[in-house]
Amino acid sequence: MLLVIESTCDETAAALIDEQLQVRGSSVATQDALHQRFGGVVPEIASRAHVERILPVIDECLRRAKATLRDVTAVAVANTPGLAGSLLVGLSAAKALCVALDVPLVAVNHIHAHVYACRVASGVDIFPCVGFVVSGGHTTLFNCRSPLEFTVLGGTIDDAAGEAFDKTASLLGLPYPGGPYIEKAAVGGDPKAFRFPRTFLNEERLEFSFSGIKTAVRYAIAPQGTEVVAPPPGSKLLADLAASFQQAVVDTLIGKAEAALKRTGYSTLCVGGGVAANGSFRTQLEARMKKLGVRLFIAPRELCTDNAVMGAIAWERLRAGLVESLELDVVPGLER
Numbered sequence: 001m002l003l004v005i006e007s008t009c010d011e012t013a014a015a016l017i018d019e020q021l022q023v024r025g026s027s028v029a030t031q032d033a034l035h036q037r038f039g040g041v042v043p044e045i046a047s048r049a050h051v052e053r054i055l056p057v058i059d060e061c062l063r064r065a066k067a068t069l070r071d072v073t074a075v076a077v078a079n080t081p082g083l084a085g086s087l088l089v090g091l092s093a094a095k096a097l098c099v100a101l102d103v104p105l106v107a108v109n110h111i112h113a114h115v116y117a118c119r120v121a122s123g124v125d126i127f128p129c130v131g132f133v134v135s136g137g138h139t140t141l142f143n144c145r146s147p148l149e150f151t152v153l154g155g156t157i158d159d160a161a162g163e164a165f166d167k168t169a170s171l172l173g174l175p176y177p178g179g180p181y182i183e184k185a186a187v188g189g190d191p192k193a194f195r196f197p198r199t200f201l202n203e204e205r206l207e208f209s210f211s212g213i214k215t216a217v218r219y220a221i222a223p224q225g226t227e228v229v230a231p232p233p234g235s236k237l238l239a240d241l242a243a244s245f246q247q248a249v250v251d252t253l254i255g256k257a258e259a260a261l262k263r264t265g266y267s268t269l270c271v272g273g274g275v276a277a278n279g280s281f282r283t284q285l286e287a288r289m290k291k292l293g294v295r296l297f298i299a300p301r302e303l304c305t306d307n308a309v310m311g312a313i314a315w316e317r318l319r320a321g322l323v324e325s326l327e328l329d330v331v332p333g334l335e336r
């Protein structure tokens with residue numbers, strides 16, 4: 001069985017997965033509470049927390065699987081992309097286990113794994129497809145020819161979609177991570193109350209830019225030269241701002257997914273990443289893809305935010321003989 005380790009950002013996770021891609025055990029320790037008062041992930045705090053949690057998380061995963069380390073025949077670890085200090089904790093743990101157990105080491109690209117969450121959850125072949133990762137760190141469209149051949153069709157030139165949710169939440173006086181709080185605040189709000197930008201939506205390019213929308217929200221709250229005062233909790237203004245912001249992001253994401261399907265000629269779309277947990281996005285995307293006759297897979301909510309189960313993509317590498325030496329390093333930057 002394959003033991004997968006994930007520590008790219010602020011979740012420490014482990015999963016035990018058999019060759020039929022059945023999840024035998026999984027464990028995730030989130031650090032949201034540690035970073036909340038800073039309004040974002042503090043890298044140094046994240047890596048220290050990973051050090052404390054990594055072994056208990058692996059133990060918990062094995063306990064849930066009713067397995068022991070003796071059942072592990074390979075260890076996989078997400079070594080790119082992410083925060084350098086966070087990645088190093090997972091990689092070091094994985095290498096130590098490989099040496100101790102004398103089993104092969106497999107590398108996982110965290111972003112590709114977000115798409116593969118759809119494969120694990122559905123149990124059916126999803127390739128070839130357009131892969132779409134909408135997370136706190138990435139908003140990327142991929143041409144996924146096979147599990148081992150991903151090429152980038154387009155990404156964000158500034159903020160990621162999740163980052164826009166997080167920054168806008170902070171403007172609106174909502175806690176970190178902003179996505180789920182904006183979703184809740186938007187209930188009952190009018191998505192047409194404010195017209196926020198849908199950047200590049202009507203252009204050919206498959207790129208995203210979300211920094212302008214955050215600025216637009218800022219000026220909707222307080223005109224230039226005046227101080228930002230967050231709308232009162234529970235107010236109609238807060239609900240309208242949240243709903244209008246969310247709708248602008250959703251429109252942009254759906255429009256670009258459609259354009260990528262057109263560009264590739266594929267009829268399957270696979271979506272993952274934290275923002276794909278958003279109910280409004282899921283419902284509207286489902287309706288639109290149904291209309292277009294596109295086969296749509298959205299990762300289940302618990303596999304949208306960071307987890308180790310999606311690292312099951314390592315089975316594909318293992319089967320293809322793609323194992324790593326103990327020289328394997330972390331690659332924090334976006335790998336293509």
Ligand code: KG4
Pocket residue numbers: 009134135136137138161162163165166177178179180183273274275276277278279304305306
């Ligand atoms: O995939 P993820 O856990 O971490 C990265 O790899 O980045 O994504 C985290 C991001 C955060 O920005 C968070 O605000 C966003 O996903 N998110 C959501 C929702 N749940 C999480 N955004 C919108 N609506 C949600 N329900």
Ligand code: ZN
Pocket residue numbers: 110114135136273274305306
């Ligand atoms: Zn992620």
